[in-house]
Amino acid sequence: MELTLAPTLRAVFRPQIVGAEHIPANGPLILAANHQSFADEFFIPITSRRQVFFFAKAEYFTTRGLRGRAMAAFFHGLGQVPVERGDMRSAAAVIDVGVRVLGEGRALGIFPEGTRSPDGRLYKFRTGVARLALRSGAPVVPVGLIGTRDVQPPNSRRWHRKPVAVHFGPPLDFSHLRAQERSARVLREVTESVRAEIQRLSGQEYVDAFGSSMKLAG
Secondary structure: OOOOHHHHHHHHHOOEEEOHHHOOOOOOEEEEEOOOOOOHHHHHHHHHOOOEEEEEEOHHHHOOHHHHHHHHHHHHHOOEEEEOOOOHHHHHHHHHHHHHHHHOOOEEEEOOOOOOOOOOOEEOOOOHHHHHHHHHOOOEEEEEEEOHHHHOOOOOOOOOOOOOEEEEOOOEOOHHHHHHOOOHHHHHHHHHHHHHHHHHHHOOOEEOOOHHHHHHHO
16 A cells, blocks of 8 residues: 555645654654544555554444455555444553554554544544553654545545645653553643644644534534
């Protein structure tokens, strides 16, 4: 895919890249981004020039039939890691899987909002990004994605050729707080530090509520 799909996307969309110097060529790295579109999982790797592993819904890997097998192969090829939604035991397992990926010196992509924005604004972050950072000691590079919502609008499977910008911020190092991983206050403070940087990079309006709750309310 790096030899075929990635060059095609770069050539068609010509994404504006700011702050690429903040991405180390190797070593463990957490790329934390706002979540506007399914297209986000493509634009982060092609602009960071790293193979980026993302968590993906388990349904993408378990659908039956020829289509299901093809979809599973596609997501495996992208480096997706299957997870179950809505299961607290799985949530803990997800952190363990993420720490393992980072322990192998890989780049892990995460959308701390936990779901795509329902209206283009930035929503309250889950603390998973803080748990990953504190347990692994890996730096967090905040990512502000701009324009991807227009590339693939909500409830649409079609992609549109629209301007896209990907802004990478300086790495955030929380390794000095590793011993306080069990502190709810520290987890929220780390999470808010990441959120503030992503908001600065993306320029989005912030909503102090979880995006998933807004979707249910709608």
